[in-house]
Amino acid sequence: QKEVEQNSGPLSVPEGAIASLNCTYSDRGSQSFFWYRQYSGKSPELIMSIYSNGDKEDGRFTAQLNKASQYVSLLIRDSQPSDSATYLCAVRSAYGQNFVFGPGTRLSVLP
């Protein structure tokens, strides 16, 4: 059973702080990793993808991947109230086309 785990939260951070979201996965064959943001009542929207070990930065977002530890994280710098949402980690195996989504972490950025 391929699993992706995330802390459900809620994770509360003050405005301007760094929010750190974590995700672990069980399938060592996983090759592609994604972070999606989902606002309440809306569908997920892609924030970032990462494929190689290390950091990948895009604006205020940084994804970090450690395949040896089977761990992927998302850092949000200078958090804004508009970042308050559920963040979904998704993992794709090299052997299939399907994604496995984690349960999501609810982030609340307090003004």
Next chain:
Amino acid sequence: GAVVSQHPSRVICKSGTSVKIECRSLDFQATTMFWYRQFPKQSLMLMATSNEGSKATYEQGVEKDKFLINHASLTLSTLTVTSAHPEDSSFYICSASWGEADTQYFGPGTRLTVL
């Protein structure tokens, strides 16, 4: 990013009726479309994967005779919930990808309420 639309965005129907949901890729040819269901405060659950021109592959526990999926063209996939019951009430979301592309782009979702 790529644009995926869904129609309708919201539907309310009586128990026993069938409901069709359309998913369209607007600016690319989607070789693969995915259908998800999401209950309140829960994560996405993949229902099925459909490749254009092929039969859909259903996840374990998803009744293929109840959730009919058609992917007849590279820009359109449909999900029909047959003989809907209140327990089918959920948020149905499609996503699409193309070729060897690794990323899924999601439609806005369809909220189904069965009375």
